[in-house]
Amino acid sequence: MTETLLVPPAVVPKSGPLLALDDVSMVFQTRKGLFRGGTVTAVSGVSLVVAHGETLALVGESGSGKTTVGRISIRLLQPTSGRVLFDGQDISQVPEEQLGWLRKRAAIVFQDPFSSLNPYMTVSDLVAEPLVIDGVNDVDARRAQVRAALEAVDLTPIERFVHAYPTSMSGGQRQRVGIARALIRNPDYIVADEPVSMVDASSRVEILDLLNGLQRDHDVAFLYITHDIASARHFADHIAVMHLGSIVETGSAPQIIDQPVHPYTRALIAAVPEPDPANRFRRRATEPWQDAPGAAIHPGCPHGGSIDEPAVLLEVSGQPGHIVACHLEPARAR
Amino acid sequence: MSLLAVDNLHLWYDAGGGNVVRAVDGVSFTLEERGEALGIVGESGSGKSSLALALMRMLPKNVARFDGSVRLDGQELIALPDDQFRREIRWSRIAMVFQGAMSVLNPVLRIGEQIAEPLLLDGRFDKAGARARVRDLLQRVGLPADFASRYPHELSGGQRQRVGIATALALDPDVLILDEPTSALDVSVQAQIMNLLKDLKEDPGISMLFITHDIGLASDLCDRIAVTYAGEQMELGPADRVLVAPRHPYSQLLLASLPRLHSDVPPRPMPGDPPDLTSLPLGCRFHPRCPYAFEVCLNHPPPIPLPDRGHARCWLNDPFVAGERYEIHLRPVEAAVD
Numbered sequence: 001m002t003e004t005l006l007v008p009p010a011v012v013p014k015s016g017p018l019l020a021l022d023d024v025s026m027v028f029q030t031r032k033g034l035f036r037g038g039t040v041t042a043v044s045g046v047s048l049v050v051a052h053g054e055t056l057a058l059v060g061e062s063g064s065g066k067t068t069v070g071r072i073s074i075r076l077l078q079p080t081s082g083r084v085l086f087d088g089q090d091i092s093q094v095p096e097e098q099l100g101w102l103r104k105r106a107a108i109v110f111q112d113p114f115s116s117l118n119p120y121m122t123v124s125d126l127v128a129e130p131l132v133i134d135g136v137n138d139v140d141a142r143r144a145q146v147r148a149a150l151e152a153v154d155l156t157p158i159e160r161f162v163h164a165y166p167t168s169m170s171g172g173q174r175q176r177v178g179i180a181r182a183l184i185r186n187p188d189y190i191v192a193d194e195p196v197s198m199v200d201a202s203s204r205v206e207i208l209d210l211l212n213g214l215q216r217d218h219d220v221a222f223l224y225i226t227h228d229i230a231s232a233r234h235f236a237d238h239i240a241v242m243h244l245g246s247i248v249e250t251g252s253a254p255q256i257i258d259q260p261v262h263p264y265t266r267a268l269i270a271a272v273p274e275p276d277p278a279n280r281f282r283r284r285a286t287e288p289w290q291d292a293p294g295a296a297i298h299p300g301c302p303h304g305g306s307i308d309e310p311a312v313l314l315e316v317s318g319q320p321g322h323i324v325a326c327h328l329e330p331a332r333a334r
Numbered sequence: 335m336s337l338l339a340v341d342n343l344h345l346w347y348d349a350g351g352g353n354v355v356r357a358v359d360g361v362s363f364t365l366e367e368r369g370e371a372l373g374i375v376g377e378s379g380s381g382k383s384s385l386a387l388a389l390m391r392m393l394p395k396n397v398a399r400f401d402g403s404v405r406l407d408g409q410e411l412i413a414l415p416d417d418q419f420r421r422e423i424r425w426s427r428i429a430m431v432f433q434g435a436m437s438v439l440n441p442v443l444r445i446g447e448q449i450a451e452p453l454l455l456d457g458r459f460d461k462a463g464a465r466a467r468v469r470d471l472l473q474r475v476g477l478p479a480d481f482a483s484r485y486p487h488e489l490s491g492g493q494r495q496r497v498g499i500a501t502a503l504a505l506d507p508d509v510l511i512l513d514e515p516t517s518a519l520d521v522s523v524q525a526q527i528m529n530l531l532k533d534l535k536e537d538p539g540i541s542m543l544f545i546t547h548d549i550g551l552a553s554d555l556c557d558r559i560a561v562t563y564a565g566e567q568m569e570l571g572p573a574d575r576v577l578v579a580p581r582h583p584y585s586q587l588l589l590a591s592l593p594r595l596h597s598d599v600p601p602r603p604m605p606g607d608p609p610d611l612t613s614l615p616l617g618c619r620f621h622p623r624c625p626y627a628f629e630v631c632l633n634h635p636p637p638i639p640l641p642d643r644g645h646a647r648c649w650l651n652d653p654f655v656a657g658e659r660y661e662i663h664l665r666p667v668e669a670a671v672d
Contacts, residue, residue: 061520170608200377201547202591202604209603227521230595257595271525272595275550277574 006261006314006326016088018189018221019050019073024082024092026068042068043079044245050189053215055222057236057253059229059268064242066225070191073223074106075099086189104134107182111194113174117166123155124162127180134185149180152217153210172203176210183214193225208235230272233257238321241265246311251322261316261324335408336364337541338428338509343402345381345388353612354398357384359565361402362637365509369539373552373573375588376562379611382545383433385562386511389543390430391419406508425452429507431498433514438498439486445472445497446482452504471500476530492523499530503540510534511543516551524551531555549588553577558644561585564609564619567637571644581646584620618648630655 026043043065050056050073060066071077072084075091084092091102110116117126127146136142147158153176155161166174175195182190192211196204212235214220224236232239232253239256241249241264249262260266316322345358358381365372376382387393389404391411404411406427411419432438439448446468453464469479475496486494495515502510512531516524532555534540546552552559553573560570561584569582580586593601606623609615615622617632624631630649637645638652653660 061522200608202377202588205591205593205601206603228593229521230593233595234593234600267522269595271521273525273528273548273550273554274595275553275577275589275592277553277577280553280573 006316006324017049017085018052018087019223020083020085021046021048021069021073022083022085023047024069024072024079024084026065026072026077027080042245043072046082046242046245046247048240048247048250050221050223052188053219053221054238055211055215055224055236057224057226057232057239058242059226059232059239060242061227061268063244065245066242067193069242070108070193070223070225074108074189074191075102076108104185105187106189106191107185107187108191108193109175109178109182109195112198113166113171113178114198117174117177119165119167121165122162123150123164123166123169123177126166126177127184130181130184145184146180149184152183152214153177153180155180170203171199172207175199175207179207179210179214183218183220186218187220189221189223191223191225194227195224196231197227204231211235229257229268230274241268246325249322249324251316251319255316255319255322259316259319259322261322262326336366336405337368337370337407338365339403339405340364340389341403341405343385343388343404344399345384345393345397346399347384347394348396348398349612350396355611356565356614357381357611358388361385361562361565361567363560363567363570365541365543368508368541369535370558371535371542371544371556373549373556373559374543374545374562375547375549375552375559377547377608379564379608380562381565382562383513386430386513386543386545389428389509389511390424391416392424425502425507426456426505427507428509428511429502429505430511430513431495431502431515433517439494441486443485444482445484445486445489449482449497449501449504452501456505458505467504468500471503474503474534475500476526490523491519492526495519495527496530499527499534503534506538507540509541509543511545513545514547515544517546517548528554549577550592561588564611564614566619566647567645568620568648569644569646570637571640571642571646575642575644581640581644581651582620582648583624583626583650585646587623587625620648626650626659628659 024043024046025041028040028042030038030040046069048056058066058069068077072079075084079092082092083090086102086106091099124146127149128142131142131145146162150156150158150161155173155176166177195211196207199207208231211222215222224232226232236253238250239253240247241256241262243264249256249260249265256265257269260269311325313323313325316324341362343358343361347355347357349355363372374382374385388400393400402412406423411423414423449468449471450464453459453467459467468482472479472481477493477496489497516527519527528551531542535542535555542555544552544556549559556573558571559573559576561568561576561582563584569576569580569585571581576585577589580589587604590602591604604623605625609619618624618635621627621631635647635649637647639645640651650656650659
């Protein structure tokens, strides 16, 4: 492996990102009871930035805390500590009653289009529901907005879908309904939580292309949560890799895919089965990191890193913005 | 003689209201030797899981047509009475690993008892023999022998799928059918299961039918790949060739729709809509979505043989029918085969 030089990151003042998470942690209470109690730290010390109109992919495996981060970013969850800045305003501890404005500017597309849509509502009712909540009582205005949203997500001809029920639609079509629902309030920011993992492989690109098109036309910023790092390469500007509640590496999509530094990122990339004859029959390196719950470092770390020293964020030399969390390198950097 | 030879297999369902779903419609393939793996690749609704159920003869009630030929070591299986198939073939000669490792295991039975069940039913093993065999099987799939006394909820998804594989291996089957065995797993765990399957393919040399929607995953394990669409096999060929030089437009578009990790070429969406299985288009079933379709495609294409023992169900592969189109669309493919 080539030796990577890591240096402390330059402090670049960010000119007002749309969303910034600053040292956010989330501790869940488990096993509530008189005699038993426990906590799970789902997210610890996560900082990230999403600029206006750009896509940040949050990549990780199940249990990495990526969905929790997505939900904190639009205050569906209140973080245990840390700040969440939406357009400069700290929303981390604001009471829900005062977050009406955020609900109009931020939305979420859920993973499962089969369970996230009420089967007793028609497509037009589902898409119009946010407007009803907003008190848009003019039926014609509502209808016009629903039509525009359905057109934006390519559910055409509209007549075929407005009165349809989700049960009569394919996974890809249902997910379009979910996107139209998120889009109806013209948000600046959408959390797309595994939007294509339950959609057929050949329809995934279509949905992701659609999200890209919405970004171009409406200047929406996306937090694209996924376990599929190959799709992140093509649909995100930046990638943040999460492992066991922390971000271990961030950078531009090419930096992360082509020059990964953190052993976990490398392992994640190596585990992707590519349809390339050169890869065939190769045994994939699968160090037992998932069998070591709680270990904040990859047991297969080639540096033989020790977790006695807390991880420090370091920038890969010569690659501005490519940041890696490392337990070992601080000693070298000093 | 082939180990498994499937010829012109049909499994149709009665969908009610006079509609018939042709889930498996004239499918043919062979597994030639021990340790060969064939990938069955297709989207949901292409009939790939129905193919597995047909081979295991685990049929739903609404079967409208079930015929064709399935020969295992020369023995015709389709004609066997159900009772004989259950005793002599299912699990002992052809076994299957299911998609949902979570839902297949009985939550109130210890792992060991679930693996031992086919052993005890088979009659070849007494209790002590079955216990020893379970320990062997657990070790073979990379689990500690003491997992036999655990319950399914104590296991992770990857561990449960290993138990599913151990259960399928219990009676030393010749053919193992794997239906999306990793689709519910994380990529790193998926890679571990794939490593295990690669090991089993080499030693003891189990032949596999690997059913998946992910052609990348199929290529990782399989010697040959069959691409299915709307109940039919559109293309069959060596994985090395199908990946690089697919001979059917559907295979080409399927490969083009995958986001590649190390390529700047953006993935292209598959054109058109999935077929309505109760009213299939006339002629080639893919022609409404096919960018190369021409008049001839209104005639149903047969599987056109290819020099590599494979076939493609597309007129473009017939130089007499395709004319100059043969040169245009399949020329680079031809070069890659040489």
